[in-house]
Amino acid sequence: xxxxxxxxxxxxxxxxxxxxxxxxxxxxxxxxxxxxxxxxxxxxxxxxxxxxxxxxxxxxxxxxxxxxxxxxxxxxxxxxxxxxxxxxxxxxxxxxxxxxxxxxxxxxxxxxxxxxxxxxxxxxxxxxxxxxxxxxxxxxxxxxxxxxxxxxxxxxxxxxxxxxxxxxxxxxxxxxxxxxxxxxxxxxxxxxxxxxxxxxxxxxxxxxxxxxxxxxxxxxxxxxxxxxxxxxxxxxxxxxxxxxxxxxxxxxxxxxxxxxxx
Amino acid sequence: xxxxxxxxxxxxxxxxxxxxxxxxxxxxxxxxxxxxxxxxxxxxxxxxxxxxxxxxxxxxxxxxxxxxxxxxxxxxxxxxxxxxxxxxxxxxxxxxxxxxxxxxxxxxxxxxxxxxxxxxxxxxxxxxxxxxxxxxxxxxxxxxxxxxxxxxxxxxxxxxxxxxxxxxxxxxxxxxxxxxxxxxxxxxxxxxxxxxxxxxxxxxxxxxxxxxxxxxxxxxxxxxxxxxxxxxxxxxxxxxxxxxxxxxxxxxxxxxxxxxxxxxxxxxxxxxxxxxxxxxxxxxxxxxxxxxxxxxxxxxxxxxxxxxxxxxxxxxxxxxxxxxxxxxxxxxxxxxxxxxxxxxxxxxxxxxxxxxxxxxxxxxxxxxxxxxxxxxxxxxxxxxxxxxxxxxxxxxxxxxxxxxxxxxxxxxxxxxxxxxxxxxxxxxxxxxxxxxxxxxxxxxxxxxxxxxxxxxxxxxxxxxxxxxxxxxxxxxxxxxxxxxxxxxxxxxxxxxx
Amino acid sequence: xxxxxxxxxxxxxxxxxxxxxxxxxxxxxxxxxxxxxxxxxxxxxxxxxxxxxxxxxxxxxxxxxxxxxxxxxxxxxxxxxxxxxxxxxxxxxxxxxxxxxxxxxxxxxxxxxxxxxxxxxxxxxxxxxxxxxxxxxxxxxxxxxxxxxxxxxxxxxxxxxxxxxxxxxxxxxxxxxxxxxxxxxxxxxxxxxxxxxxxxxxxxxxxxx
Numbered sequence: 001x002x003x004x005x006x007x008x009x010x011x012x013x014x015x016x017x018x019x020x021x022x023x024x025x026x027x028x029x030x031x032x033x034x035x036x037x038x039x040x041x042x043x044x045x046x047x048x049x050x051x052x053x054x055x056x057x058x059x060x061x062x063x064x065x066x067x068x069x070x071x072x073x074x075x076x077x078x079x080x081x082x083x084x085x086x087x088x089x090x091x092x093x094x095x096x097x098x099x100x101x102x103x104x105x106x107x108x109x110x111x112x113x114x115x116x117x118x119x120x121x122x123x124x125x126x127x128x129x130x131x132x133x134x135x136x137x138x139x140x141x142x143x144x145x146x147x148x149x150x151x152x153x154x155x156x157x158x159x160x161x162x163x164x165x166x167x168x169x170x171x172x173x174x175x176x177x178x179x180x181x182x183x184x185x186x187x188x189x190x191x192x193x194x195x196x197x198x199x200x201x202x203x204x205x206x207x208x209x210x211x212x213x214x215x216x217x218x219x220x221x222x223x224x225x226x227x228x229x230x231x232x233x234x235x236x237x238x239x240x241x242x243x244x245x246x247x248x249x250x251x252x253x254x255x256x257x258x259x260x261x262x
Numbered sequence: 263x264x265x266x267x268x269x270x271x272x273x274x275x276x277x278x279x280x281x282x283x284x285x286x287x288x289x290x291x292x293x294x295x296x297x298x299x300x301x302x303x304x305x306x307x308x309x310x311x312x313x314x315x316x317x318x319x320x321x322x323x324x325x326x327x328x329x330x331x332x333x334x335x336x337x338x339x340x341x342x343x344x345x346x347x348x349x350x351x352x353x354x355x356x357x358x359x360x361x362x363x364x365x366x367x368x369x370x371x372x373x374x375x376x377x378x379x380x381x382x383x384x385x386x387x388x389x390x391x392x393x394x395x396x397x398x399x400x401x402x403x404x405x406x407x408x409x410x411x412x413x414x415x416x417x418x419x420x421x422x423x424x425x426x427x428x429x430x431x432x433x434x435x436x437x438x439x440x441x442x443x444x445x446x447x448x449x450x451x452x453x454x455x456x457x458x459x460x461x462x463x464x465x466x467x468x469x470x471x472x473x474x475x476x477x478x479x480x481x482x483x484x485x486x487x488x489x490x491x492x493x494x495x496x497x498x499x500x501x502x503x504x505x506x507x508x509x510x511x512x513x514x515x516x517x518x519x520x521x522x523x524x525x526x527x528x529x530x531x532x533x534x535x536x537x538x539x540x541x542x543x544x545x546x547x548x549x550x551x552x553x554x555x556x557x558x559x560x561x562x563x564x565x566x567x568x569x570x571x572x573x574x575x576x577x578x579x580x581x582x583x584x585x586x587x588x589x590x591x592x593x594x595x596x597x598x599x600x601x602x603x604x605x606x607x608x609x610x611x612x613x614x615x616x617x618x619x620x621x622x623x624x625x626x627x628x629x630x631x632x633x634x635x636x637x638x639x640x641x642x643x644x645x646x647x648x649x650x651x652x653x654x655x656x657x658x659x660x661x662x663x664x665x666x667x668x669x670x671x672x673x674x675x676x677x678x679x680x681x682x683x684x685x686x687x688x689x690x691x692x693x694x695x696x697x698x699x700x701x702x703x704x705x706x707x708x709x710x711x712x713x714x715x716x717x718x719x720x721x722x723x724x725x726x727x728x729x730x731x732x733x734x735x736x737x738x739x740x741x742x743x744x745x746x747x748x749x750x751x752x753x754x755x756x757x758x759x
Numbered sequence: 760x761x762x763x764x765x766x767x768x769x770x771x772x773x774x775x776x777x778x779x780x781x782x783x784x785x786x787x788x789x790x791x792x793x794x795x796x797x798x799x800x801x802x803x804x805x806x807x808x809x810x811x812x813x814x815x816x817x818x819x820x821x822x823x824x825x826x827x828x829x830x831x832x833x834x835x836x837x838x839x840x841x842x843x844x845x846x847x848x849x850x851x852x853x854x855x856x857x858x859x860x861x862x863x864x865x866x867x868x869x870x871x872x873x874x875x876x877x878x879x880x881x882x883x884x885x886x887x888x889x890x891x892x893x894x895x896x897x898x899x900x901x902x903x904x905x906x907x908x909x910x911x912x913x914x915x916x917x918x919x920x921x922x923x924x925x926x927x928x929x930x931x932x933x934x935x936x937x938x939x940x941x942x943x944x945x946x947x948x949x950x951x952x953x954x955x956x957x958x959x960x961x962x963x964x965x966x967x968x
């Protein structure tokens with residue numbers, strides 16, 4: 001989801017209820033989280049890669065959105081390789097660094113696992129519209145409407161933050177304090193931004209109350225959030241991916257329960 | 263059960279008063295009046311007289327016992343105002359703080375949803391409300407792409423969709439340009455034709471609403487000070503209201519005289535200037551401009567034409583997108599010809615800037631500290647700094663606020679504060695973005711007099727060069743300004759200049 | 760029936776004190792979203808310091824966890840209602856997740872919930888009546904501890920004892936300072952600007968004008 005842009009998304013995946021996307025992400029993540037082994041993670045990753053082309057986002061966008069994942073996966077893997085649990089032959093032993101057969105295996109598993117869990121959720125959420133998400137959370141999952149809509153209203157203010165931030169920067173240059181003290185200035189600007197946003201939020205709350213928000217009357221919904229066949233299919237795909245991955249791990253004997261012994 | 267009150271609601275106040283929990287004094291005290299269903303009332307009074315509080319009280323949004331205390335009664339349609347939500351529609355001053363959802367249609371439907379209106383009735387009402395206020399945009403248009411005037415009309419439509427019996431407008435046109443003001447006034451007139459409701463408007467620009475209202479109530483210390491037909495009340499109370507800052511038709515604020523001398527040497531020259539906020543997307547181009555000492559240059563034009571962007575470029579805060587901007591020797595004084603390359607400190611004594619929203623420029627915890635920021639950055643010693651600050655505090659009537667937190671000041675006081683902070687370092691060129699925006703008549707007159715004084719070189723100071731970005735033609739006339747008009751931009755108009 | 764100046768009865772006063780008003784929800788949302796943006800910066804920004812700290816002493820990167828924890832404590836200190844810590848921290852996590860990060864949407868949400876819960880439990884232990892500096896630091900530490908355990912289980916599963924202990928200690932310190940002391944100072948600063956006048960936290964800090 002882009003908090004700032006508003007292009008209407010087309011394509012099959014874009015129109016699926018965001019709650020289903022949330023559910024599919026969860027179904028993929030949970031079983032994979034329970035185990036730390038390279039078989040389940042890479043099988044899941046493979047299946048996901050086969051499905052990414054159908055997700056409705058272009059190549060360029062895919063890479064722009066997922067680059068933090070691609071950077072963090074190897075870094076996390078490296079951490080585990082260097083400092084992870086030791087077992088098997090020890091290759092390097094230097095102060096706190098201990099690279100062993102076991103830690104390398106865990107590192108590879110971690111690398112794939114980060115990718116397998118994070119990539120699908122980024123891809124799915126790129127096409128989510130915040131208002132639709134709020135509708136879904138309140139109508140399908142029945143979360144309290146006051147909180148969901150309040151959060152949505154707060155989320156809308158992000159765009160205004162950017163404009164305010166630019167103005168705050170220019171103002172500091174005009175006041176003579178932009179030459180030195182970058183960090184101090186950053187915190188000063190962040191504080192000012194927080195003050196401005198809270199005041200604007202208070203005014204928005206008054207407007208919302210004036211339009212009847214928060215009243216004890218039962219609320220109706222102008223937009224209906226549907227949860228139908230397509231949504232169940234997406235959830236089923238998510239469940240299938242993790243089921244196949246876990247089955248593969250069990251079959252290969254590499255299932256490694258995170259809370260288990262060792 | 264949806265609240266269906268299509269009939270206009272009457273208002274009654276019996277000795278009503280309210281005190282905010284964070285204040286010692288009562289915001290409104292002992293207000294008593296009666297408004298018949300369908301009447302249209304203009305509520306006037308000095309700043310701080312409690313007009314906004316009264317309107318918020320009528321809308322039922324003042325908060326509960328932990329936010330303040332009240333006495334007396336306030337009834338809307340026969341029921342206590344605090345529990346009559348949905349009967350009153352409230353439109354506030356700040357266009358950005360009233361938009362709830364991202365799409366136009368959704369935002370208008372918001373009120374209906376809250377009142378429990380069945381879905382099949384909501385969308386017809388949304389379309390009807392948008393028609394009634396004359397906002398002709400598709401339902402899925404992004405709300406952030408709307409102009410100020412459009413956002414205010416959107417707020418009106420949102421209020422109207424709830425079928426209110428009482429329409430409350432709290433300075434709805436204060437933050438709008440003249441085109442937006444006209445749009446909103448017309449929208450309200452149209453609306454009332456098709457959906458009669460009781461109307462209460464608060465505004466200091468009286469002449470905008472005179473054609474619409476049939477009654478004026480003036481609020482002051484101790485409750486209602488005057489109440490009657492507009493001609494009567496303005497005739498009797500006109501002078502007193504004008505002194506308190508209301509723009510009374512027929513009693514214009516005092517304006518300073520013409521410039522003492524002809525304009526002096528040019529301090530800044532721009533040739534074939536193009537300006538942009540975002541690299542590669544100029545909003546205005548081909549501008550030739552000379553900023554001269556002893557004169558005021560007014561930059562005018564419609565929204566989106568790039569006035570603010572030009573102002574910021576002249577102020578050395580944004581780089582020119584094309585063309586060149588040179589500071590002459592008299593201004594540059596050794597700092598190089600290109601203002602954008604000057605350091606922040608060099609800018610302080612050469613070009614001062616006041617932004618449209620004073621809150622963007624508040625840096626410190628007290629008013630005194632705020633004024634000291636500039637001199638301190640210059641490295642002035644204590645004695646000199648203190649003298650300058652004291653003089654400015656007195657000149658701009660901020661001395662009693664010296665220890666207050668800048669954010670707690672009123673709108674007019676914040677504006678005076680940012681102007682004072684700019685003057686603390688005595689720049690020769692002053693750039694002001696909408697200095698009189700939303701100001702009442704009193705502050706307006708003060709600012710205009712101050713600017714005229716600076717233009718003419720008060721007390722032997724050097725004459726300043728002033729660039730004022732403004733929609734306010736009264737300012738242009740009062741300062742005998744040279745006008746630089748920017749044409750509307752070719753690209754799709756953005757929401758703000 | 761009119762609104763009078765007499766004080767309401769104790770029972771309704773108590774429930775009033777703990778019930779969320781619309782302004783509570785919207786401002787908590789604003790704080791959550793603003794904090795979420797800071798999380799986004801830190802999602803990328805922490806990678807550098809982590810590369811530096813880790814070789815020093817594995818587990819020391821716990822010191823970098825503070826910036827992800829302060830949202831809940833800040834929200835609770837300003838709003839002072841039950842659930843404020845969980846709500847604000849979760850919403851900040853939602854923002855972080857929606858834009859996309861390396862931990863994946865669902866687990867980021869889960870982390871937010873757990874961290875918020877850690878702070879919430881501390882405030883609950885004081886019955887939502889005490890909002891001073893020690894409690895704030897304790898809440899920050901609580902959020903850090905809960906988040907730390909969560910991270911250890913999910914991401915640092917293959918690590919040894921010394922790593923675990925160093926990590927927990929450093930994350931709790933980071934939490935107490937960055938997610939405890941800092942929000943408390945921030946709340947007082949905000950109160951002085953008058954931005955919090957509609958909240959008890961604001962009215963307390965400002966003298967009556």
